[in-house]
Amino acid sequence: MNSNPTEKIVYLTFDDGPSKNTELILDILKDNDVHATFFIISPYIEPHIKFVERAYKEGNAIGNHTADHEFQHIYTSEEAFFNNFEKQQKFIKETTGSDCTIFRFPGGSHNTIVANSRGKDFTKNITKKLNEQGINVYDWNVDSGDAKGNNIPAETLIQNVAKNIKDKEGNYKNPAIILMHDCMTKTTTVEALPGIIKLLKNEGYTFRTLK
Structure with a gap:
């Protein structure tokens, strides 16, 4: 991922x-001249498709996060998972014009919930199959903590990063x-983002998008 070992690379992911x-985040990214990676589900509201189109046009990366994110649907079997995954691949291709990788x-x-119900090899086996299709699978190594609840103070999220x-x-x-989130409830993530970007720039990070 990094050909220059002296360069510090950061990937903002939502x-x-x-x-x-998402629209507010895109404004902040543009103002700060940085890009991010958005792991999207299918929009709850159809007009929100335009935010995916805008994100892609402005040079951000669009990733598959399954169509509906419902654990009880996507993790019942490999077949159920791939049906959901392929549905989202189709949506991303139709929206951006490009294949999602x-x-x-x-x-x-x-995920412990999945590991406990389906065994620890469930996601490992799926990852192998995705890799064979040319899909790169990404977790995270820096958690902003915004998944722990709604309205977590922006300052707390900055401190977590x-x-x-x-x-x-x-x-x-x-x-x-x-790891951050751009769903409807994460308003304080939007508030924290300028401070997070400033912090990372001050530490000499170069911003990239996942491929």
Whole structure:
């Protein structure tokens, strides 16, 4: 992912959109001249498709996060998973005009709920099959903590990133893949984003999109 070992790379990633918050995030990214990766589900409201189109046109990456993110549907069997995955692949191709090559499991690939109900090899086996199709699967190594609830203070989210961007030895992670969310309820993530970008720029990170 990083050909220059002295360069610090960061990937801003947003899950579970698109929503009105996606539009606000796109404004902030544009103002700061950086790009992000959006792991999207199918829009709850059809007009929100335009946020996916805009994100793609402005140079951000669009990733598959399954069509509906419903654990009880997508994780019942491999067949159910791939049906949902392919449905979303089709939606992304129709919306952006390009084949989607990146994916993130709802809950991540080391999800304990799935591991407990389907066995730890369930997502591993799916990952192997996705890789064979040319799909790259991404988790994250920096958690903003915005999934823990709604209306978590923006300052807390910034502090979470500042803390989690370093490893146990206090070294900055490189590359850093930051988990955030742009669904309807995550208004404080939008509020925190300018501060998170400023923090990362101050630490000398270069912003990239996942491929």
